[in-house]
Structures are given as structure tokens and as C-alpha cells.
Amino acid sequence: MQNFARSHTGGGRERAIPEPTTGGAAGEDEFRVDVERIRFSPYFSRLSAVTQVIPQAGSGTTVHNRLTHSLKVSAVARSIAVGFRDAPEAARQIVADLGGCDPVVVQAAAAAHDLGHPPFGHLGEQVLDRAARNRLGLPDGFEGNAQTFRILTALDSCDATARGLNLTKAVRAAVLKYPWTRNEWRSLPPQPAERLPRGVGSDSASGALKFSAYSIDALEMADVLSAFPAIGTHQQTLECSVMDIADDIAYSVHDLDDFYRAGVLQFTAVSAELNGWLQAQSALAALEPGELMAGVALRRPGYALEAAWRHTYAKDSWIANAEAFRASVVRVTHDLVEGLLTIPYDGGLEADRAVSAFTRRWIDRLKGSIRVERTPNVRSGHVRLGSDAWHDVVVLKFVHTRFVLDRSDLAVYQRGQARVLETLADGFHLWLNDADDAARAPRRLIDSIEAATAEYRELRANAPEYFAAVGAGTSDRDIARFGRSRAVVDYIASFTDAQAMSVAALISGTSDNLWESGRSL
Structure with missing residues (x-):
């Protein structure tokens, strides 16, 4: 059996700056130091006041925030990693050959994976990207x-x-879910999404949709990945794959818990x-695309799910299967709709027992499907869900999107949140470009x-190609502008939801509560 505490003998235990060893079991203590540094970080504590999917306001403490989500991802991820110790010999050999899968490393990555999320959940991420x-x-x-990688390597x-x-x-390396920069894809010809790693998208001229390092941090990412020569280009390490799968499991199941308790998911719909x-x-499968999307817009039953299936198959035909998808729809219908949702959540013991049983049943099912592959598909990782469980997650995520994220009342709320972030970006940008007042910035x-x-400046000296890839200037003035803009983004992204709203009110002149803003700038 592989000695997990002694994995990563090829450089995975190296740090940027050598530190004295702390004693104890070789390898284990140094990874536990990493876990503790992450958990004691103010960036980690901040997650308790950052939206996961739906805001806590008005829903009480039953709704997950980014911190509780991260803790549950950590628990699921560790369970998967520990399970490899009892895996068949062939699977354990793959794990060993690809660099190991230490449960403590997995815990650390899971704890850190959402550090970079800005205020207001995924909506905040999209708005801040456009503003940046x-x-x-x-x-x-x-x-x-x-942003997570930047926090771990530069900001904290x-x-x-x-x-x-x-x-x-x-x-x-274990936090590099998308181990590339945005702009390295711009020079490649357009390709269908199914031929590209998950997260890149098909519009290469605009760069990758998802990526794990900015150009400013690209050299550090390359150095980190050099410790894993057995991992292919644009592939996650084993520990990163486990963290990513655990994130999918927690998102798919625990967030349904949220929506049920908050009364957002309704049986009838x-x-x-x-x-x-x-x-x-x-009949739905025979519809032309125009007819299908018209039915989606009119919210005709079944049309949105058919559109979701077609989109899934177009991207992931390597695993997507019509019979498996139907079986997953049947399972979710039976257990979620005809099971959990038939018991209205009233805060009572029966409802709590029902949701706890549902959550445990589905997490165990998804964890039990884990597969390890030496040569995965370009859109998968070395660790992945089995086919049936993969389709289950697709259907559960559809329920999230259709019946929560697409709700008009949530959209109205999010439009206000978008304005908050736009106000912050404009306000700090204008302030820092005011030569007479910039020195008074926080x-x-x-x-x-x-x-x-x-x-x-260091990037310009060591890797000017990152500027050339996007036609960016490298004069001292350009460098100063990039530094100022990146700092503004780093600053806004570090706010909690409440801090973002408070500071936006201050910088826009709509608040007179200077000393009660809840934040020391």
C-alpha cells in the first residue's frame, strides 16, 4: 500500500522560501502547516460573509455561505482521498505514478478553493470581470x-x-482547477468546446472563460506545475481533481439543501x-432548435431540460449518453421531487430528517462512483465521477439553474448587486487617477x-511575451496603469458582501455613516 505521507518526493513539498522543518512524520506536518495557514487567513474568515448562491438575508442561518461550503467540500474531498488507500491495486498504482494523493493536501486545497470569490457569489465574479x-x-x-492562486502566492x-x-x-498545484492563463488561448484557431479542456470555451479570440492564474502570476504557476512531470499539459493534479469533484458534489447536493430549506424549490414547478x-x-427530441428555444422562453414543461440535454451532449459527447441521462432524470424525479419536495420545509424534525437523509444518500452515491484514469479525456481529469453519477450531477445542476438562478426575483436583487461592484470599480479608478487626491486613498x-x-515590472523583464500576446504596451506608464488596475480589483475582491455595499455607498456619496461603515479602509 502506498505511503501517502511520503508522496510528492519529486518536489511537491518544496516551498518558495525554505523553512525549518517542524518535526514529526515526514511530509505530513509540512502539509498540515499549509492547512493551518489557510484556515487562519483573514481571507478564509471573510468567506463567512460572502454569498454562495442565494443571499442569507431573509433566509436565516440555514443557507450556506462560502465558508460553510468550503468546509463541506473539504470533508468530502478528504473522504475521497482516504478512500484511495483501499482502492484496487491498479488504481493505487496510477495514484502513485501521477504524484500521489495526500488527504491533507486535498483538505488544504478544498479549504482554499473559494478564497478568490468576490462579493455576491458568481454574479460578482462576472461583473468584476467585465469591470476589470x-x-x-x-x-x-x-x-x-x-484570484485564489494570487491570494495564496502574493496577497496574503x-x-x-x-x-x-x-x-x-x-x-x-492542487488549487489549479484550470491550469492555464486566460490569454494563452488567444493565438489558437477557434475549436469546438468538446475539443478543449473544460472551462476554456470555444471563443479563443477572447481567451479562456475559466483560468487559474493571471499573466502576472503565470511564471509561479509554471514553476509549481513543474513538480508534476507525469501530469499532462492542461491537466489537474490528482489532488486538484479530487477537490474539483468534491466541489461538484457539495454544490450539487448541499445547495439543494439550501434551496429546499429556504422554500425556493417548489414541488409543482x-x-x-x-x-x-x-x-x-x-416529441421534444424532434423539435427544431428555434421551436425548442421558443418553448424554453415560454417556460413550457420539459423544454428547458431538453435544451440542457442537447447542450450537454454537444460539449461532452465523450461521456454523455441519452439512456443514462433519462435514468438520472428518473432518479432525481423519484428522490427529490416525489420524495423530499413532498414534505414542505417547516423547520420541524420531520423535514430536517428528510433533508439530512436526502443529502447523505446522494453524497454517498456520488462519492462511491469515483474513477481514476491514467489518460483522461481532454474535458475530464485523472479523477472523475462514474457515468451514472456524472449524469446525476448534470440533472441536479439543471434544477439549480432553472428553478433558482433563473428566478426573476433573484435577478432583480442581483442587478442591484452588480451596480454596487460597478460603483466601486468606477469610484476607486477615478480616485486613483485624480493626481490631487490619489495620495489619500486607503x-x-x-x-x-x-x-x-x-x-x-518583473513580468516585463522576465516574460514580455505575456504583454505581446494581447498587444499591451510595456512602457513605464503602461506598467503603472496595470499595477493600479490590478490593485483595485484585488482590493474590491477582498470585501465581504456587506463591506462592498457599505463602501459603495460611501464612495458614491449616498451614505453619511462614515464611522459606522463596518470597515476600516
Whole structure:
């Protein structure tokens, strides 16, 4: 049996700055140091006040935030990693050959994976990306995964270094869900999404949709990945794959828990959609695209699920299967719609027992399907869900999107949140470009500008091709502008939901509560 504590003998335990060993079991203590540094980070504590999917306001403490989500991802991920110890010999050999899968590394990556999320959940990520590219002139914009890597390697600090947490390469690599930069794809000809890694998208001229490092941090990402020569280009490490799968499981199941408890998921609507598709599958499959999308717009039962299936098959024909998809729809209909949703959540013991049983049943089912592959499909990882479970997750995510994210009342709320982030980006950008008043900007922001500008100067000296790839200038003025803009994005992304709203009110002149803003700027 592989000694997991002694995995990563090829450089995964290296840190950017060597530190004294802490004693104890070789390998284990240094990875536990990483876990503790992440969990004690203010960026980690902040997650308790950042939206996961739906806001906690008005829903009480039953709704997950980014912190509780991260803790559950960590628990699921560790369970999967520990399970490899009892896997068949062939699977354990693959794990060993690809660099190992240490449960503590997996825990650390899971704890860190959402550090980079800005205020207001995924909506905040999209808005801040647009603001970064269109308002602040950053070619690689904003991305939550890239921000996570930046926090761990540059923005946070510890006793060993003022820039970054000085984590082991194994842990830094384990957060690289999309191990590339946005702009490295721009020079490639357009390709269908199914031929590209998951997250890249098909519009290569605009760069990757998802990525794990900004250009400013690209050299560090390349150095980290060099410790895993057996992992192919654009592939996650084993520990990263486990974290990614655990994130999918927690999102698919625990967020349904949220929506049920908050009264957002309604039996009638979900039942009509899923049963409508099951009863009219053949007729729906024969619809032309225009007819189908018209039915989606009119919210005709079954039409949205048929559109979701077609989209899934177009991207992932390597695994998507019509019979397996139908079987998953039947399973979800039986267990979620005809099971859990028939018991209205009233806060009582029966409802709590029902949701707990549902959650445990589905998490165990999904964890039990895990597969390890030496040569995965380009859109998969070395660790993946089995076919049936993969389709289950697709259907569960559809329920999230159709009956929660697409709700008009949530959309109205999110439009206001978007305005908050736009106000912050415009306000700080204008302030820092006001030569007469820029010096009065918050001290932390000024320090961040100096550090980011120095990083861009270093990138210009060591890898000017990252500027050339997007036609960006490299004059001192350009470098100063990039440093200023990246610092503004770093600063806004570090806010909690409440801090973002408070500071936006201050900088727009709509608040008179200067000393009660809830934040020391």
C-alpha cells in the first residue's frame, strides 16, 4: 500500500522560501502547516460573509455561505482521498505514478478553493470581470480561481514571507482547477468546446472563460506545475481533481439543501419540468432548435431540460449518453421531487430528517462512483465521477439553474448587486487617477498598487511575451496603469458582501455613516 505521507518526493513539498522543518512524520506536518495557514487567513474568515448562491438575508442561518461550503467540500474531498488507500491495486498504482494523493493536501486545497470569490457569489465574479476588462483595462480581467492562486502566492502573508503564504508546491498545484492563463488561448484557431479542456470555451479570440492564474502570476504557476512531470499539459493534479469533484458534489447536493430549506424549490414547478420531459421526450427530441428555444422562453414543461440535454451532449459527447441521462432524470424525479419536495420545509424534525437523509444518500452515491484514469479525456481529469453519477450531477445542476438562478426575483436583487461592484470599480479608478487626491486613498490600496506594479515590472523583464500576446504596451506608464488596475480589483475582491455595499455607498456619496461603515479602509 502506498505511503501517502511520503508522496510528492519529486518536489511537491518544496516551498518558495525554505523553512525549518517542524518535526514529526515526514511530509505530513509540512502539509498540515499549509492547512493551518489557510484556515487562519483573514481571507478564509471573510468567506463567512460572502454569498454562495442565494443571499442569507431573509433566509436565516440555514443557507450556506462560502465558508460553510468550503468546509463541506473539504470533508468530502478528504473522504475521497482516504478512500484511495483501499482502492484496487491498479488504481493505487496510477495514484502513485501521477504524484500521489495526500488527504491533507486535498483538505488544504478544498479549504482554499473559494478564497478568490468576490462579493455576491458568481454574479460578482462576472461583473468584476467585465469591470476589470472594460473599465480598468486589464486584458485578463478577473476570475475567482485565478484570484485564489494570487491570494495564496502574493496577497496574503505569513511569518515566513510578506507576500504569499509560502505553501508547498503540492498545495499550490492542487488549487489549479484550470491550469492555464486566460490569454494563452488567444493565438489558437477557434475549436469546438468538446475539443478543449473544460472551462476554456470555444471563443479563443477572447481567451479562456475559466483560468487559474493571471499573466502576472503565470511564471509561479509554471514553476509549481513543474513538480508534476507525469501530469499532462492542461491537466489537474490528482489532488486538484479530487477537490474539483468534491466541489461538484457539495454544490450539487448541499445547495439543494439550501434551496429546499429556504422554500425556493417548489414541488409543482420542478415536477412539471422533469415529468413533462419524461412524458414527451421523443416529441421534444424532434423539435427544431428555434421551436425548442421558443418553448424554453415560454417556460413550457420539459423544454428547458431538453435544451440542457442537447447542450450537454454537444460539449461532452465523450461521456454523455441519452439512456443514462433519462435514468438520472428518473432518479432525481423519484428522490427529490416525489420524495423530499413532498414534505414542505417547516423547520420541524420531520423535514430536517428528510433533508439530512436526502443529502447523505446522494453524497454517498456520488462519492462511491469515483474513477481514476491514467489518460483522461481532454474535458475530464485523472479523477472523475462514474457515468451514472456524472449524469446525476448534470440533472441536479439543471434544477439549480432553472428553478433558482433563473428566478426573476433573484435577478432583480442581483442587478442591484452588480451596480454596487460597478460603483466601486468606477469610484476607486477615478480616485486613483485624480493626481490631487490619489495620495489619500486607503493605505492598504496604496501598498497593493506598489506591490502589483513591481510584479508587472518583473513580468516585463522576465516574460514580455505575456504583454505581446494581447498587444499591451510595456512602457513605464503602461506598467503603472496595470499595477493600479490590478490593485483595485484585488482590493474590491477582498470585501465581504456587506463591506462592498457599505463602501459603495460611501464612495458614491449616498451614505453619511462614515464611522459606522463596518470597515476600516
